Amino acid sequence: MEKIRFRSEEIQDDADFFVLEQTKLNGVSYILVTDSEEDDAECLILKDISKDTSSDSIYEIVEDDVELTAISKVFEEQLEDIEIER
16 A cells, blocks of 8 residues: 655644545546555545646545545445445
């Protein structure tokens, strides 16, 4: 499982997450991340909002219910052994 480090401009702490899966839908990249490798870990779906010209990726948490439901279903199909609670 790949581990990535996130930096927040609002919070001066770094956060490490494990990438469970990634996908692209309608030209937008999404990643499913968790803060733990344990079975019942909390997860987040993040959306890449960076510009094509940027060398850094900028992610935000998907909060829109319709978008979250659609992307959750995609990730559940890709990872047959998980269920994402919304």
